[in-house]
Amino acid sequence: MEGVSGFSGLTMTVLAYAAIWVILLVFVVRAFFMLSGIRRELDELKETLAEGMASHGSDAEKLPKS
Amino acid sequence: MKSTSLHIILASLAAVVVCVALYLVFFVAPTEATLGIVQKIFYFHVASAMNMSLAFGVCAIAGAVYLLAKSNKWRKRADALGVATAEAGVMLGAMVMVTGPLWAKVAWGTYWTWEPRLTLSLMVFLLFVAYLALRAYAGSDAFGRSIAAGLAILGLPGLYFIRVAVERWGGAHPQVIYKGGLSHPAMRQAFFASIAAMLLVSASLVVLRFLIERRRQTLDELFLEADKIFG
């Protein structure tokens, strides 16, 4: 156990903590991609609703507010 | 939105505690005599492992609530909590699975051994990878969700055995906490700070993913509503 050089231990420690940060970053970036995906879908929904309201005329008040 | 601002406070608190923990680990705690600097992996490795078990445990409870709850409202909440904790747990598991071998290469001379705690941890990790795969591929319908919930519940015995594996079946895994290691008070301080840091990070990520999932559920409901009105 003691025979292992200190250099290797330092490399491993740096690698380990770098890996933790990378994994964390991947999770957060993925979460924000999800959020922007939801925003995009919400815009699509709004468009669909607007089209629908235009073709259906006056019953726009009955729609649920998004 | 109130929950969003609460979440920002939680995330900033997590960031501060992470900085404090890293400072304590690298600049205050003494370097361990026999292992050298590689022992510093231990602090965040164990903290991630503990939080992984916690996340999977909460996921199993959420699964039970999902399967038992009568009201649709609670089922949806439990489902969102389930997917949030499973993803956070898999993320923490990935951290454990990467940092562990890097430490072991120096301490044991090999990246991986088929030792009880390692084997069981890998098994539970893969179980929750399967949970996410089920939700992704078995269709997002109620069926896929309930299978995933059942799977999470069946993971509970595994979680228990990870905890007792070293005592029951032996193995090379160090038992620092229960055997009264960490003699130096600064080491203990750094260890508890790491646990607190990972707990706050996991909690804020779970909340983030939970809020995203809730929004997605609301969006899906709105789409259904729009379909009903316009056909």
Add this chain to the structure above:
Amino acid sequence: MGRQYLAILGKDLLVEFRTREILLTMALFSMLLVIIFAFAFLSDPTKAKDYGPGIIWVTVLFSATIGQNRLFDRERENGCLWGLLLSSVDAGTIFLAKATAQFIFTLLMELPTILLIILFFDLPLVQPMEFIASLLLGTVALSLVGTLFSAMLMNARMKEVLLPLVTYPLLVPVVIAGVKVTSVAVGAPVNEDAWMWLKFLLGFDMIFAVATWFLFGRMIRA
């Protein structure tokens, strides 16, 4: 409850012994696996005791999965499972009957397969009782977990891939325990307590019998 259980089980066995679909596919698949393993590992016959137990359990696990994939095919094609669930039969009874059928099919598949492995690899069964006990207990665990997820994934896309993905992590402890007991049973030079692993298998079976029986009813209603 007992009569309903026997009726479902009897129906499954009758249909299977008339068509032999599940049994034949499982048995043929396991024979092929054994032959492939024989080619892959038989370079050094003196080491047969080391990898023989592993080959037995991998073959059993893979072949059982083949059967599990087909287990609910007839129920799906005719909408039979929904009919059963809509009738007054308790979901737990349906589950137990299907799991028993799967247990019997797997045992029937194991019999020729293991004889073949013992012949090919020249494994001496010095402790046959322990081996048979591990096989029975292990097959119970395979059948319980396999039947639960086979039923759940009945209508899923990609169920052939998803079923092993879901069940194997749960079944890893069973395979480990089975291999340990089998190593002792064939007299491999290992330092293992066969009795401890048999007790572990028994405990696993009891926990999973209750858990899967309970979960089946909850999950299928969702």
